Structure formats: structure tokens, C-alpha cells
Amino acid sequence: MKLSDTQKTFVLHWGEKAMKFGFNRTLAQIHALLYVSPEALDAEEIAETLQISRSNVSISIRELQSWGLITAAPKMGDRKTYYETLDSTWEMFRLVAIERQKRELAPSISLLRDLLLAGNDDADPTQRHVTRRLESLLQLFEHASTLSELLKNLSVDQVAKLLESNFSLLEQAVQPEEAAPPARVLHPEEN
Amino acid sequence: MKLSDTQKTFVLHWGEKAMKFGFNRTLAQIHALLYVSPEALDAEEIAETLQISRSNVSISIRELQSWGLITAAPKMGDRKTYYETLDSTWEMFRLVAIERQKRELAPSISLLRDLLLAGNDDADPTQRHVTRRLESLLQLFEHASTLSELLKNLSVDQVAKLLESNFSLLEQAVQPEEAAPPARVLHPEEN
DNA sequence: CATTAATTTCAGATATTATTGAAATTTCAA
DNA sequence: TTGAAATTTCAATAATATCTGAAATTAATG
Known part of the structure; x- marks a missing residue:
């Protein structure tokens, strides 16, 4: 070619x-x-x-x-x-995200849980520090995992809708004290 | 050590x-x-x-x-x-996301725009196909860029809030026809 | 079936990337 | 200043990842 x-x-x-x-x-x-x-x-x-x-x-x-x-x-x-x-870039993105969650994120979450279960020596201050930090990381990973789970159930159209709204909903979510703009009307359409 | x-x-x-x-x-x-x-x-x-x-x-x-x-x-x-x-995993994530947008995403967006400007030969059906697909990719990248821009202005606390809400707002956003659950109360807490 | 086309496998070769050690440079206390 | 400690640079080397060609396998045809 x-x-x-x-x-x-x-x-x-x-x-x-x-x-x-x-x-x-x-x-x-x-x-x-x-x-x-x-x-x-x-x-x-x-x-x-x-x-x-x-x-x-x-x-x-x-x-x-x-x-x-x-x-x-x-x-x-x-x-x-x-x-x-695939023709749809959104679908491509979704597939990669879901696959990475399965291949990379899930094993890390599993390992972190194991490490946290094994190392619970409250007497050792270093161990306590390690535990605190690994817990924080685990939390982030679990949130990412949740997001991926959500993505799994989102149709291409729904993802598109989110993207096309320029995440204005996110902006609202983190700025709750501002006068709320009128709710954006979403047009769910099946594919 | x-x-x-x-x-x-x-x-x-x-x-x-x-x-x-x-x-x-x-x-x-x-x-x-x-x-x-x-x-x-x-x-x-x-x-x-x-x-x-x-x-x-x-x-x-x-x-x-x-x-x-x-x-x-x-x-x-x-x-x-x-x-x-850094102590904050959220801040770490935010930094990496913003930096990747700057180092990787922005140059790709720039290149795609250039390619789309240069190749506007409507007569050639292959060219038309390429244009259509590159436009679709550019769109996705621009959305990702928007998201990164939003992230740039989000404090650690705000990101935390979003993560802790388990993205229920996203779920609402894409399923507007269900009876809306009561608004989740967010508890911003300093660490 | 036998034949040929298409595809896959994998050990060895190649290319790429990461790492080192020696030398150069910078920093700072005396 | 001076010189010792700390850090950086970079060409050479080592480690790693990727790619290839030949052989094996699989699938389809007549």
C-alpha cells in the first residue's frame, strides 16, 4: 500500500x-x-x-x-x-483503559492489600509510616479502579456525551458554592 | 538504608x-x-x-x-x-497527568492540526477518509486536553472530593432518566 | 488426501535503551 | 582562595526489548 x-x-x-x-x-x-x-x-x-x-x-x-x-x-x-x-476513538480509549485496569491496576491493588495485611507491626515507626503511605496509594488505585468499572458500563454515546459536555459537571461538582447554573439537559440516545 | x-x-x-x-x-x-x-x-x-x-x-x-x-x-x-x-498520591497523579498533557498530548494535537490543514484534497476519497479519522482522534485529544486543563486548576482537596464521591456525579450525568438520588454530601477535610 | 497458501513459532541477531565509571565541574567550609 | 566533598556529565558498556528468517503448523483448495 x-x-x-x-x-x-x-x-x-x-x-x-x-x-x-x-x-x-x-x-x-x-x-x-x-x-x-x-x-x-x-x-x-x-x-x-x-x-x-x-x-x-x-x-x-x-x-x-x-x-x-x-x-x-x-x-x-x-x-x-x-x-x-475500530472506528470510534472513544471506544478505543475505553478498551485500553479497561484492559490496563485488568492487566496493571488490579494486580497492584492485590499486592498492596497483601503487603498491608502482612505488615501490621504497630510497634515499628518505620512500618507505620510505610503502612500509612501504602494505604494512601491503595486508596488512589481503588478510586481509579472504580472509575474503570464505571467506564466499562458506559456506552460510546454516553462517553461521547460526557466528553462533549467538556466536563462541566465536574466543574460544578468541585465548585458547589457558586450559584448553580441551570442543569444541563442531556439527550440519551441508544446506539 | x-x-x-x-x-x-x-x-x-x-x-x-x-x-x-x-x-x-x-x-x-x-x-x-x-x-x-x-x-x-x-x-x-x-x-x-x-x-x-x-x-x-x-x-x-x-x-x-x-x-x-x-x-x-x-x-x-x-x-x-x-x-x-510528595506525600499526596492525588497530587502525584495530578502532576503526572498535567506533565503528560504538556509533553505528549499537546504536540500530538499540534501535529494533527497541521496534518488536517495541509491535507484538504476533497477529490481524493482516501484523503477524505484519513481526514475524517484524524479529525475524530483530534477531537478525543482535545477533550483529554480540556480535562487536563480542568485538573490543573483543581486543588488536592477538590480532586479528593471527586474521587471520594466515587464519581457518582458522572453516573448521574449519563443516566439522567433515573430518579435522582439525594445529592451526596461531600466532607472536605484537611490532612 | 495431497498440495499450496497463510499463518505462527521461536532461537538467534539486531537495535534500542539504560547504566556505569572515570573525569569534569560545582559547591562550600575553612 | 584552596581543597575536599558532592554532584554532574558523557563516552563506553551492559542490559533489555524488539525484530527477523527459517522451520513448523494450520487451514483451505481441488
């Missing part, structure tokens, strides 16, 4: 950006390529376009699928598997 | 966890060490405790300071610089 300058720049940028957040560069480039491609692509074409090995594509595709970020899109009368991304 | 098992486990875990989010392992271990240390530590002691070189500590400390995650805590009659972390 011949990429336009815009496509090329975006694919490279997305690869670099994803790295900063702990993703593999090639993985992200594949995702970006599929995102800016009007058609679903097969593994061979991905490899050629990005100039990477076929095996790298195979591994990366599996990983992307494990995040739910790409899906196989079979074509009639074609043995090859074609892949495409 | 001799670490307890709890401290040791936490420091190692924090290092691994941070890596998954694009941070350097040692950087995070230093941060974790300071977080569970009852006293501010000097660079030499950090190096010994974590068994890493003095120069590595120096580099990592500078980076941690650039995020605002640790501060120098000078001691009277001592030439060495001692370092300590």
Missing part, C-alpha cells in the same frame, strides 16, 4: 507516541496504519507497507487483538485474513 | 509497574524508595540501597524533579542534598 505523506507522518508519530505510554512502536504503527487505511489490510500488505517482517506483523496483530483494538474482517473468496481497526 | 521486606517488594513492584507506562524502571524505584522512606535520603544512600551507580541516581533524580515528583530537602549543617517525595 502506498501511503500519502499525511498517512506516513501519522503512522510514524503514532508509533513514537505509543512508546511513551509503554506500547511497542511497531504495534502502534500497525494500529495507526489500519486506522488511516480506507480498506482492511492483510498481514502481508502491512508488512510491506511498514517494511517489517511478516512474523513481526503476526505477533503484533495477536497483541492488538488481545486489546480488542483490531478485528479480523474476512473477505468472501479470499483465504487471507484482513484486519481493520 | 536497610529495607524491610514490605519496602523491598513495593520498590521492585513499583519499578516494574512504571515501566508498563513508559517510565524508566530505576527512576520509579527511586521514587518508590523515597515514598516508603520515613526520612529524606541523599543520593549516596539511594545508590547503596538500590545497588545502582551514583551517576544513575543523579540522572534519575533530575528527571524526577522535572516531573515535580520529588523535591530537595536540605538539612542544616549538611552539604549533601536530601530528597523526599
